[in-house]
Amino acid sequence: IILIAIILLGIILYSVFVPRDEEDIWQWKEDWYEAFTLSNGMKVIVIPNSKIPAVSHIIWYRIGAMDxxxxxxxxxxxxxHLMFKGTLKHPDGKFSKTVAEGGGQENAFTSQxxxxYYQKVPLEQLExxxxxxxxxxxxLTIADEQMTSERSVxxxxxxxxxxxxxxxxxNEQMDAALFQNHPYGNPLIGWKHEIEALNTQDALDFYHKYYDxxxxxxxxxGDITAEKLKPLAEKYYGAVQSEGKAEKLNIIEPPQRAERRVIMRDERVKQDELWIDFYAPxxxxxxxxxxxxxxxxxxxxGGGTISRLYQExxxxxxxxxMAGAQYSGLKRGPGSFTIYAIPAEGKTPEEVEAAIHKQLNLLITKGVTEDELASAKKSMIAEMLYSREGLLGLSIIMGQVVATGLEPEFVSKWTQNIGSVTAEQIRAAAAYTLKRNNSVTGVLKGNE
Structure with missing residues (x-):
């Protein structure tokens, strides 16, 4: 089973784009997806692609570690993990065996x-x-012995x-320091001592509350249309009785008032590392x-070898x-902006940290150039077009978008919205986010 925190917004199928002009600006086809709602309130989205003689089937639950x-x-x-342990109708192992015998693949992932839960199968196996x-x-049924066995896993x-x-x-310690009140401060996989204490009733309570x-x-x-899928969706998913949406806590972070530092020493570390996490929208x-x-x-x-931090x-x-940066913004809660670097031999994390903050101050005062902005836009759109993954790519992106509370149109408008960002908007975003009191600095060292 795969544990995935975030899959980047950048795996898009070529077939849903059409070229608009010779300047490599792209727009979406108007009918690239179809959506409907079942009688019990369940949302369904279909992304037709007749070029692939198979289908991907993904069920997303708007529930994660933050809940x-x-x-x-x-x-x-x-x-x-326990969702693969079977039901009264389909005992432990039958689901996976059925998918495999039909030539398909399956897996699952959890985020905050x-x-x-997804399957890639031939069309005839979809039903x-x-x-x-x-x-x-x-x-779902869970026996105590299954709980005990899976806890070990x-x-x-x-x-x-x-x-x-x-x-x-x-990074686990830095998250705990960055998020002062929000459950993002807890590790996705869980704290070890709390995993050890989880029992069968805990799992069933969480399951019955949120799986609806x-x-x-x-x-x-894949090779399916909404017209063909809807009767099947109503027959199987529409027959599942809903108990209504369970109330979720809306946790708000307090103001970030103080710079925090996390220093970790470990004898296994052979090369120092520097990490700076900024609390972000x-x-x-x-x-x-x-x-x-x-x-x-x-x-x-920090996106590659031509980025400011790498070059400088x-x-x-x-x-x-090594030096780079990444932004995590497709979230139900607050985001984070991360900068990382590995000092060269003979250099300290503190020297690298000082150089990074010098670059951030320069960015905030003088902004970015139009050439930098144009290059970044072109690169991100290219990544979107060419970093595609067959059946699953676009369905994963759409799922991330709607599961975090955004509308499907967010995907359609992404290229346009990225393309409309100005240099001044980037400078303003940097000034708003990249503040020391908004950050946690982490230093990883070997034992001295």
């Missing part, structure tokens, strides 16, 4: 904001997976991904008018061997 009860961190991801997925929306997953990786341990048609979105892409939270500008800023500042720190000053 976990206090003291029960990790239950959202744990439940994702949502949980999703089968719809019936089985609809059955486990309300019919999840704890080993945490050991591999977090405990055995000093960088992951540092009104909290779910079905997205099907997202597309749905806080000053969301800055979100598109921050997306482009991450590209200009690695190429010119030679005080780092």
């Amino acid at each position: 976990e009860p206090y003291g029960k961190s990790g239950i959202a991801h744990f439940l994702e 904001d949502y949980t999703a 089968t997976v719809m019936e089985m997925e609809a059955d486990r929306m309300k019919g 999840v704890l080993e997953e945490r050991n591999m991904q977090i405990e055995n990786n000093p960088r992951s341990l540092l 048609p009104q909290n779910a979105i079905l997205i099907v892409g 997202s597309h749905t939270y806080g000053a969301s008018e800055h979100a598109y500008a921050l997306t482009l800023l991450s590209k200009i500042l 720190l690695v190429v010119k000053q030679k005080i780092a061997v």
Whole structure:
């Protein structure tokens, strides 16, 4: 089972774009997706693509680690594992075996904001997976021995991904410092001691509260149309009785007033690292008018070898061997803007940190150039076009968008909105976000 925090907005199928003019500006076809709502309130989105003789079937639940009860961190991801343990109608292992025997693939992933279960199957197998997925929306059974066995699997997953990786341990501590009140401060996989205490009733309580048609979105892409899918969706998903949307807490972060520092020493570290996380607005939270500008800023500042930080720190000053930036803005809650660097031999994280802040001050006072802005826009649109992943790509993006509370049109308008960002908007977004009192600086070192 895959644990995915964020899949970047950039996997788009060529077939939903049409060229508008010779300047490489692209627009979406008007009918690239179709949407309808079932009688029980469940949303369905269809993304037809007759060029691929198969379909992707993804059920998204608007529920993630941020919705976990206090003291029960990790239950959202744990439940994702348990969803493969079967129902009375389809016992443990039958779902996976059926998909595999039909030549398909399946998996699932959990984030702070949502949980999703997907299959890639031949068209003739679509009805089968719809019936089985609809059955486990309300019919999951969990035995205590399954809970105990799967806990061992999840704890080993945490050991591999977090405990055995000093960088992951540092990032976990930085998240806990960055988000002072919001549940994003808890690790997606859960704190180890809380995972160890989770029981069968915890899983069932979370499942019965949040796994419901009104909290779910079905997205099907490939060789199918809404006209053909709707009768099947009504037959299987429409028959699932909804108990209504469960109330979710709306956690608001207090003002960020103080710069925070996290210093971690670990004998396994062979090369120092520097990380700076800035608390940031997202597309749905806080000053969301800055979100598109921050997306482009991450590209200009730290997106590859031609970025400002790489050129200044690695190429010119030679005080780092790596430098970059990334922005996480497709969230139900607040976002984050991250800068990272690995000092060169003989240089300290503190020297690199000083050079980074010098560049940030320069950015805030003088802004970006029109050439930098044009290059970043062109690069991001190219990534959107060519970093596509067959059946799943566009369905994943659409799911992320709607599961975080945005409308499908967000995807259609993304290129246009990125293209309309000005240099002054980027400078303003940087001034709003990249403030020391808005940040957590993390330093990873070996034992001295």
